[in-house]
């Protein structure tokens with residue numbers, strides 16, 4: 001990876017380091033406040049959904065004639081369930097439309113799987129000691145935090161360009177009946193941006209059939225299902241028909257939300273599974289709420305009906321230039337050096353950057369000192385522990401293009417300087433030893 005530095009004489013490396021140190025020094029005086037840590041929509045993206053405001057306009061009747069201002073309809077409005085079905089590429093009867101967050105529905109599913117169980121029988125994860133789930137890494141920190149909060153151990157498997165490493169996944173679930181599930185972000189995965197291949201989706205749909213545990217569950221968080229940059233969009237192989245084919249539809253639980261389609265944190269969350277699981281989840285939900293916010297559901301269903309693709313194209317118009325800028329800068333500044341590798345997603349919210357081993361925390365600290373906040377080192381791994389300390393998650397969406405340009409210059413400079421410092425140190429140690 002550090003082929004470029006290896007072609008240089010010690011004097012040339014020294015000169016390069018002095019020059020980079022000087023550039024970094026200059027940045028310190030700039031008092032910047034840049035942030036690439038937040039996977040949030042930018043203000044212009046939120047403005048695309050201002051039309052939500054006009055969607056009620058005194059008409060509170062849902063398509064079934066019910067008054068959405070009142071209690072009821074625990075599984076969500078039929079038109080909201082239709083919207084969830086469109087997002088997840090599943091039949092509407094498999095969908096429950098909930099409140100403002102898919103993460104809370106993930107908590108509902110996992111805590112129900114633990115106790116009393118998802119199937120209305122004696123199977124419950126809490127019988128296992130310890131309870132474990134597979135976590136493809138790098139992955140989404142809130143999945144890890146949720147497991148940690150519920151006392152679930154995480155077993156890392158590698159993420160590849162086509163999804164989780166399935167030979168690792170298969171071997172582990174076959175051998176260990178304490179492994180109860182797997183986290184998946186199947187399209188524009190957080191943070192690598194990969195899309196699971198058809199073969200991977202099919203293998204995942206079969207996992208519960210080969211698992212040693214009889215209560216194995218695929219947690220299919222399709223948060224970026226519609227977040228493409230190019231149109232017509234790349235289609236993810238839908239898991240539901242495959243699960244039906246393999247008889248595992250009650251062992252796959254899918255999630256989505258409009259958080260990154262309309263208003264983040266003020267959208268609608270969806271959960272979908274087989275009839276048995278949906279019934280259990282609805283019952284569990286009834287202990288927590290008398291019904292969801294159907295006014296918001298109606299507003300969303302009316303706003304997005306028949307124009308989801310058009311709406312997502314408007315997001316893409318705003319996001320594509322940001323991702324192009326990130327990828328261009330990485331290539332221009334680091335490409336020739338061959339000191340890092342990164343993903344080139346065609347959608348979603350993140351770019352995943354891998355540095356030389358042991359450099360992620362140093363680069364993130366160096367960037368922080370000159371005013372650039374990045375996602376904390378290790379955040380993309382369970383318990384915050386990146387075994388190679390090399391992964392940096394870049395979240396380009398929230399910054400303005402100008403700020404993003406500056407932030408990427410700072411980041412790539414820190415990467416180059418930290419790598420040269422590490423290289424020099426290694427050479428010096430070798431010479432001394």
Ligand SMILES: Cc1ncc(COP(=O)(O)O)c(C=O)c1O
Pocket residue numbers: 039100101102103104140185190221223256257258259264265269
């Ligand atoms: C993979 C993934 N799932 C879920 C969420 C959160 O979704 P919600 O706002 O619906 O809880 C995010 C937010 O960043 C995410 O990246």
